[in-house]
Amino acid sequence: MDLKQIQYFIALFEDGSVTRAARRLNIVQPALSMQISKLETELGQVLFERGPHGMTPTDAARLMYRLYTPIMRDVENARVQLSRQDVIVTGRVSLGMVASETESVLAGSLAKFNALFPQVEVSVADGFSAQLIDGVEAGRLDAAIINKPRGRLSLDMQPLLIEEMVYVTGLKCSIDLPAAIDLAHPPDVELVLPTRRNGLRGVLDAMLMAANIVMKPTFEIDLLSTIVQFVEQSNVATILPRVVVQRKVDEGTLRAHKIASPPILRQIVQVSHPKRPIGPAAQALIDIIADEIRRVTTGVTPG
Template sequence: MDIRQLGYFVSLFEEGSTTRAARRMNVVQPALSMQITKLEDELGQKLFERTSQGMVPTSAGELAYRLFAPILRDLSDAKQQIVSRSSTVSGRIVVGLVASVATSVLARSLAVFARQYPEVEVSACDGYSSSLMEGVRAGSLDFAIVNKGRRRLDLPAIDMLDEEMVVVTSAGSARGLGSPLMFRDLAKLPLILPSKRNGLRLIVDKIAEDEDIELSIRLEVDAFATVEQLVRNSDWATVLPAIAVSRGLSEGSLRAHRIVAPRVTRQIVCVHNPRRPLSAAARLFVEVITAELVAAAAEISRVPAAD
């Protein structure tokens, strides 16, 4: 058994296909298959079953992955730490983000990250939490920054930020709303909310269902810039995390009203595929964007709320 064989095994386990695993390891398919066979012979265990869905690990293969993957990860980290003493972190990361995070802190985070780690190539896209998590499962995304729903996640998650959601109105609204508001007060407001595909909408809908409250939803809009403009120029209201409309709140064109009984909160987490641990570059990116999220939330908290 050698490190090369372990690398081939982990690649095949994570890819589920000898073709994709061979491409990932930059070897021809027969060479990879031969090394897997040698590893099985040495261990005296069949590690994979060939099926119509691809190479499916056996119970012995599952155990081998749990034991071997951390070894390879530790070796990679050790190499990175040694190499980083004389060179910068490098590589490519592909990340997906929910729109509220992309709108509020992505540009600033990318600028900071590019300045600190210029050798890392970043590909970023936004989307709904559900579609981003599917991208992580399928392997098209290395990791994703999403809203954590009430259901238990089936992906490893790193907590990044817990944030209150607030009622947002025009600063010149004639409704004279104070702060805080009872959640039940939302039933009296004409609302603009994200669509039901959006994780933020699911949070609001679940609380409304639990509280037996029927909301008056006039418009469903997922583009936060459009929501901000509509609220600014009307007597309508929305329910969003403050950082999603931070510009309007900071400029004073929008007003935030806290919600109580119950509070409405969203939790931002980073999820990744359990078969693909985060690389050093990915972990550094998560650290940078977490710091920017925390800073943005702290900055917007200093903006006076409605009385």
């Protein structure tokens, strides 16, 4: 088994078709089929079931994909890092992000990244922080941008930025609220918050507990875009990171009130596997995303 065979296998596994995989690899179909057959003979395993609708991976193929994808990513990262800096950066970046950032700044960040690194393929997964940590540990993700976890991690962790969370209401809110809110004496408005599975809720609950404050939401929803729409269309309030709501605030459909006491701050960090250093392309994408968050929340474009 050599690296080329593994590369061919991964392309066929992801594309599900000899035709598409061969086109992606820029080789003829018989060459791809021959290498996959040699690989199956060497392993003593059938990797794909041939059918009228393409190539269906077997359980052995799924296991091989999970085991070898991180290895190939490490090989590519090593190749890029060992190359001269004036060589065009290529390869693939697989990044995880908490939903609050994907919904807010991902599209703009990807546009900027693609303009700088047009030869790099990017895959982004969103989810809860715990899910993304699992993805980095398993090698499915190069790195992840998450809320700083309260417990200790076996991963490398680097701080990116500290972001304030704000008290948010819509135009239908029937109470005239001050510019700054004291959560020890909260407004008489029903709350909608993320569920306790969500890292944002963990940050909020931990800071309220430290201030001996208990807040019981009337509604709990994990989909942040739904929370924003709900607040926009009804007489409820929420507490979310400013980056999530800033666009609606700028449009005038939501109002963001500073939380004066206790200030609710969440720390965004990047995590990566200590044995799989982040490649230059992945780090560049993370830096662009962090700059985009700062730009959205402060109105200042980083230098």
